[in-house]
Amino acid sequence: MAGGGSRYRHLSRDSAHRQAMLRNLVTSLFQHESITTTWPKAKEAQRLAEKLITLGKKNTEASRRRALEIFYTPHEMLPKLFGPLRERYADRPGGYTRVLRVEPREKNEYFSAKKGDKNAIREPKPQVKAPTAILELVDGPKDMRFAMTARTVAREREQGRDLVHSLTRLNVKKVTQFRKDGVEVLEQAISKLSLAKKQNDKLAKKEAEVDSRD
Numbered sequence: 001m002a003g004g005g006s007r008y009r010h011l012s013r014d015s016a017h018r019q020a021m022l023r024n025l026v027t028s029l030f031q032h033e034s035i036t037t038t039w040p041k042a043k044e045a046q047r048l049a050e051k052l053i054t055l056g057k058k059n060t061e062a063s064r065r066r067a068l069e070i071f072y073t074p075h076e077m078l079p080k081l082f083g084p085l086r087e088r089y090a091d092r093p094g095g096y097t098r099v100l101r102v103e104p105r106e107k108n109e110y111f112s113a114k115k116g117d118k119n120a121i122r123e124p125k126p127q128v129k130a131p132t133a134i135l136e137l138v139d140g141p142k143d144m145r146f147a148m149t150a151r152t153v154a155r156e157r158e159q160g161r162d163l164v165h166s167l168t169r170l171n172v173k174k175v176t177q178f179r180k181d182g183v184e185v186l187e188q189a190i191s192k193l194s195l196a197k198k199q200n201d202k203l204a205k206k207e208a209e210v211d212s213r214d
Contacts, residue, residue: 022048027072029097029135030080034142039131042099046135053089053096056081088139092178100134100144139179146175150189158194 025045029035030052037045052070055063059082071077089096136142149171156168176182 023070023072025135026052026070027077029137030071030077030085031073032142033140034134034136034144036102036132036134039099039101039133042133042135046097046099049097049135049137050094052081053085056086057089059086085137088180089178092139096138098136098138098143098145100136102132102134104130104132139175139182143175145171146179146186147189149175150186150193153186154190154193154197157190158197 021041022045025035025037025041026049029045029049035042048070052067055067064078064082067078067081068074071081134144136144139146149168152168153172156165172186176186179185
């Protein structure tokens with residue numbers, strides 16, 4: 001862009017379609033707190049989502065009008081943005097969203113010899129692996145890094161290690177630093193995972209004993 005501004009991804013769409021697509025993605029993100037899309041779309045939608053959180057934290061008439069123009073369902077999303085989400089991120093200086101790479105999804109696409117002809121022979125196109133990503137709001141109920149960290153800590157404790165791995169310690173700090181009662185919530189998640197594993201192990205042991213008697 002002229003003037004040294006940042007460039008944006010065109011995403012194979014004209015400006016109007018691109019904006020509509022991004023508005024749809026961020027509306028879904030704020031509704032569900034986590035969405036799966038392609039990597040380029042996730043990165044572009046992340047920028048708009050971060051701006052929306054910033055608008056929510058400002059909590060002015062101007063920021064409300066701007067957010068109103070972005071959301072497709074503002075009557076549902078504005079109360080959430082200027083209520084729970086503003087409170088959630090009150091002490092967080094930035095980084096309200098996270099993009100995580102996931103295994104590429106295969107597109108099983110087909111094309112017809114005659115477009116619109118239902119009886120035409122449909123030939124398979126070569127499978128295309130699209131770079132896929134998860135875009136999520138951090139410190140929420142669907143925070144994947146938080147869940148993964150809880151599982152890692154539970155596993156290390158089961159193995160007799162108490163956060164000896166430096167990466168684990170770093171991740172614990174990241175996922176609890178700005179979350180309300182972060183350490184306590186993490187410990188609760190770890191306890192649930194440990195209890196579930198014990199129950200599964202106990203059930204597996206009983207099933208093995210039954211099989212051995214047969």
